[in-house]
Amino acid sequence: MVQGTLDMLVLKALERGPMHGYGVAEWIHESSADVLRVEEGALYPALHRLELKGMLKSEWGASENNRRAKYYALTAAGRKYLTAEQEHWSRMTSAIARVLQRA
Amino acid sequence: MLSELRLRLKALFVRRRFDQDLDDEMAFHLAMREEKLGASGANSDAHAAARKDFGNPALARERCREMRSFVFLETFWQDVRYGLRVLRHSPVFTAIAVITLALGIGANTAIFSIVNAVLLKPLPFPEPDRLLYINSGFSNQKDVARPFAMSYPDFLDWRASAKSLSGMASYHDDSFTLTGLEQPLHVNGSTVSGDFFSVVGVQPFLGRGFTREEEKPGTRVVVLSYQLWRSAFHGDRGIVGRAITMDKQSYTVVGVMPAGFVFPMDGQPPALWRTFAADGETTDPKGRPMTGQRGAHFLLAVGRLKPGVSLETGREELNVIARNLAAQYPNTNKKFSVAIVTTELEHLVGENRTQLMILLVSVAVVLLIACLNVANLLLVRASKRNREIAVRAALGARRMRVVRQMLTESVVMGFAGACLGIPLALWGLKAFISLNAAKMPRIQSAGLDGSVLAFTAGIALLTSIIFGLVPALRASSPNLSEFMKEGRGTTSGSAHQRLRGLLVILETTLGLTLLVIAGLLLRSFNRILSVDPGMNPHHVLTVNFDLPEKKYDEQQQITFYTELLRRLRNVPGITSVAAVTPLPLSGNGAIITFQIEGHPVPEAEAPSADIKVVTPNYFHTLQIPLLGGRDFTERDDANAPGVVVINQAFAQRYFPNQNAIGQHITPGASNHGKPQPREIVGVVGNVKSRRLDVEDRPEYYIPDTQLNFGSMSVCVRTSVEPHSVTSAVRGVVASMDPDLPLYDVKSMDEYLAATLSTPRFQAILLEGFAGLALLLTAIGLYGVVAYAVAQRTHEIGVRITLGASRSSVIKMVLKSGFQLTAIGLAGGIVISLVAGRFISSLSSVLFGVKPTDALTFGSVVGIMALVSLAACYIPAWRASKVDPMVALRYE
Numbered sequence: 001m002v003q004g005t006l007d008m009l010v011l012k013a014l015e016r017g018p019m020h021g022y023g024v025a026e027w028i029h030e031s032s033a034d035v036l037r038v039e040e041g042a043l044y045p046a047l048h049r050l051e052l053k054g055m056l057k058s059e060w061g062a063s064e065n066n067r068r069a070k071y072y073a074l075t076a077a078g079r080k081y082l083t084a085e086q087e088h089w090s091r092m093t094s095a096i097a098r099v100l101q102r103a
Numbered sequence: 104m105l106s107e108l109r110l111r112l113k114a115l116f117v118r119r120r121f122d123q124d125l126d127d128e129m130a131f132h133l134a135m136r137e138e139k140l141g142a143s144g145a146n147s148d149a150h151a152a153a154r155k156d157f158g159n160p161a162l163a164r165e166r167c168r169e170m171r172s173f174v175f176l177e178t179f180w181q182d183v184r185y186g187l188r189v190l191r192h193s194p195v196f197t198a199i200a201v202i203t204l205a206l207g208i209g210a211n212t213a214i215f216s217i218v219n220a221v222l223l224k225p226l227p228f229p230e231p232d233r234l235l236y237i238n239s240g241f242s243n244q245k246d247v248a249r250p251f252a253m254s255y256p257d258f259l260d261w262r263a264s265a266k267s268l269s270g271m272a273s274y275h276d277d278s279f280t281l282t283g284l285e286q287p288l289h290v291n292g293s294t295v296s297g298d299f300f301s302v303v304g305v306q307p308f309l310g311r312g313f314t315r316e317e318e319k320p321g322t323r324v325v326v327l328s329y330q331l332w333r334s335a336f337h338g339d340r341g342i343v344g345r346a347i348t349m350d351k352q353s354y355t356v357v358g359v360m361p362a363g364f365v366f367p368m369d370g371q372p373p374a375l376w377r378t379f380a381a382d383g384e385t386t387d388p389k390g391r392p393m394t395g396q397r398g399a400h401f402l403l404a405v406g407r408l409k410p411g412v413s414l415e416t417g418r419e420e421l422n423v424i425a426r427n428l429a430a431q432y433p434n435t436n437k438k439f440s441v442a443i444v445t446t447e448l449e450h451l452v453g454e455n456r457t458q459l460m461i462l463l464v465s466v467a468v469v470l471l472i473a474c475l476n477v478a479n480l481l482l483v484r485a486s487k488r489n490r491e492i493a494v495r496a497a498l499g500a501r502r503m504r505v506v507r508q509m510l511t512e513s514v515v516m517g518f519a520g521a522c523l524g525i526p527l528a529l530w531g532l533k534a535f536i537s538l539n540a541a542k543m544p545r546i547q548s549a550g551l552d553g554s555v556l557a558f559t560a561g562i563a564l565l566t567s568i569i570f571g572l573v574p575a576l577r578a579s580s581p582n583l584s585e586f587m588k589e590g591r592g593t594t595s596g597s598a599h600q601r602l603r604g605l606l607v608i609l610e611t612t613l614g615l616t617l618l619v620i621a622g623l624l625l626r627s628f629n630r631i632l633s634v635d636p637g638m639n640p641h642h643v644l645t646v647n648f649d650l651p652e653k654k655y656d657e658q659q660q661i662t663f664y665t666e667l668l669r670r671l672r673n674v675p676g677i678t679s680v681a682a683v684t685p686l687p688l689s690g691n692g693a694i695i696t697f698q699i700e701g702h703p704v705p706e707a708e709a710p711s712a713d714i715k716v717v718t719p720n721y722f723h724t725l726q727i728p729l730l731g732g733r734d735f736t737e738r739d740d741a742n743a744p745g746v747v748v749i750n751q752a753f754a755q756r757y758f759p760n761q762n763a764i765g766q767h768i769t770p771g772a773s774n775h776g777k778p779q780p781r782e783i784v785g786v787v788g789n790v791k792s793r794r795l796d797v798e799d800r801p802e803y804y805i806p807d808t809q810l811n812f813g814s815m816s817v818c819v820r821t822s823v824e825p826h827s828v829t830s831a832v833r834g835v836v837a838s839m840d841p842d843l844p845l846y847d848v849k850s851m852d853e854y855l856a857a858t859l860s861t862p863r864f865q866a867i868l869l870e871g872f873a874g875l876a877l878l879l880t881a882i883g884l885y886g887v888v889a890y891a892v893a894q895r896t897h898e899i900g901v902r903i904t905l906g907a908s909r910s911s912v913i914k915m916v917l918k919s920g921f922q923l924t925a926i927g928l929a930g931g932i933v934i935s936l937v938a939g940r941f942i943s944s945l946s947s948v949l950f951g952v953k954p955t956d957a958l959t960f961g962s963v964v965g966i967m968a969l970v971s972l973a974a975c976y977i978p979a980w981r982a983s984k985v986d987p988m989v990a991l992r993y994e
Contacts, residue, residue, distance in 0.1 A: 020128075020131070021128060021131075021132055022131065022132045022135045022136070025132075040129065040132060044125070044128065044129065044167055045167050048167050063131070063135075065138075067131055067134065067135075068127060068131065069128070069131045070124070070127075070128050070131075
């Protein structure tokens, strides 16, 4: 999966609220009806990169079963970026669809 | 953006915590997945399955880390540590390489430090590049104008008319005797014009400088140097306004210069400055003071360009003024129709530039040879490390990474060499300065300052890249699978060998060139050494003192010297005495025009020659041969007819094909009134009065009873070691006048040695560099041949088994090694011829030696051939001793 697309999905996952890395991976998996599976080797670099860019902020906390986990949350800049990327994505896909429909 | 930077910086320093965090995160992820899998069945390998799904944690870790901090810095540091480890593992190699580099870098640092202090650093005055050095230009029409001192009337006219200068000042050196202190003290000083300090740009820190007003005859003001103020006047802050006694006259101190101020910067640093009011006076009521004699040239001048005016414009204008003066006063100025103008810095150091450039280039060549040697060593090691590099490549290291790592290793070696080289440089610098002290201006301030250290770091880096690049690129070549194979005989091995051979050829070429240049300089020095000075300088002591005019008029001076010489003659150990001014080889000289009786020429065209004023017996004391006629006697006094003695060059130039004795000439100088004709009563041999490496110049001598030139240098020939009579001489002088301190007490040998010091020094230094280059080249050659032998051990074993004799093995190895040398020598000879020609075209470097001197070339080529032979012979001999059984098993 293209890096930019992954970033967008990760941000979307966190739109509802803070989650840890495992939760993000699971959410994407489930929301895509098991089609998209994010490799952890790609997920964590993506999370760290987004944090470096200032789209996310992180915090250590306790998980559901009282394990120590790092939670990520969207920042205001992250929200803005997500909206912009989503718009861009819809425009792109409709354009591509239109091209493909012309048989 | 800023936050990203901050995070990266933080990551650099708290690496471990970030690593730990990431590990924890991934451990948590793994645990959750395990749970999930365990919950849905297959419990036992939930763990394994979870891990499989996870992917490679190491890769994730690596990618995250890469994202975080400054990767380059971290890997650089890693490379450095790795490099240090590798170097530690091969201590002999490291030692040889680092010492080689230390010698090269240290020598370069020392020489650069001198070049920096002498040539590059700006002068310590405000806007130093606007300070100009101005001379009259003397030319006999057809010759190019030579720089010459100027006269007072010329200077005053120049000062008044030069619009492109904001100020112009004159100066000439003088010496004074201070009395009224604990001891009479002799000092060197400068007689200057009123604007002197403002033109140079530095004002006294106590009191003030001079004014134009104070140039008027009768004014007696003086400015002290910091050094003199502290030593003779004990740093007395109330000195301004007080009177001191100089040459038995009272002078008022008006200022003290700040510490470290020296101007003029060539020659002896002045201890004080006075105005030229004294030159405006004259004791002879009928004579003109120096300030009124347009034909008396003894002034030097400096000027400051107005802001916005270029050197060219200034030079142009001063030339125009000179031309106008020549037209206005043809009798005195016809031959001085141009001005010679340079910047002050150029004047000070221009002469030394050639010498220093030769040194700099030589020492750079030595460093280059050192680089080639280290490159050779690295190539050997690289071929041994082929396996290690192949493994690394197999593990995924990119080529760039490997190259970078090897370069880093080289840089580490380079900087280790630089660190070791710096104390070497300091030692070399001290030696250089002590050997050369008075000769080069500003050399005392040469040291390891910021710019020099930056230079050192720069060349360390440059040399590291030079010697490191070739082996690094070769080692990281893509055909690495070959390296994994056991055994020898890989094609890249022989390519290496060819490359190493090429490097040795280059070294030999460079080394030969350096040796040839050094050899030429040595021959040149030897030539100068064997020049006959025209006199016998051994066992002659010379002493100086100043007779103050206030206390001794002309007649009293004559009486003083006569009596002094008579008393000195009785001192045991002294066999002959005389006095002369100016003293040969002392760096002083005087030139006065003259007319030849019977062949008068217009005053403007009058010839001129060196003049000396002497007492009788001078020629006998210095053992200058009398070729015809007679010496002066006591009867040639003030009332007797004027007499003159000329040297052979004078006779040959002005009285060719005739007997000069009995002819008359009229020198343009006299004690009182109009100059009178003098009869030539003797002809003496030529004496090298100024330098040993110039042609003999016409010279004429006048007795001191008939012409007064001020204080003279007393020469005594001794039968014992010259300096052993110093205290006796001092005693005799003191017994006649206790206020006459002696100065410049030196033997004639010392003056001679001083003349020789520069060419001797150059020859020694260059010999040293050449010797170093030879050593390095020999080591390089030995290394290549030894390695080649090691490579061919198997082959040699086979040969011996098949019946080859030991001597044929030796011959075989010698031949291959000597091939390299021969090519290198051939190339070196070609380059040396070119270089030699270039050097001889530079002024006055080679004396009496042609740049194609056969003896030099022959002996240098011979030496190098011998050394190379020795370097090849050792491994050849070892090869012949190889036990064939061992060799055959050797892989």
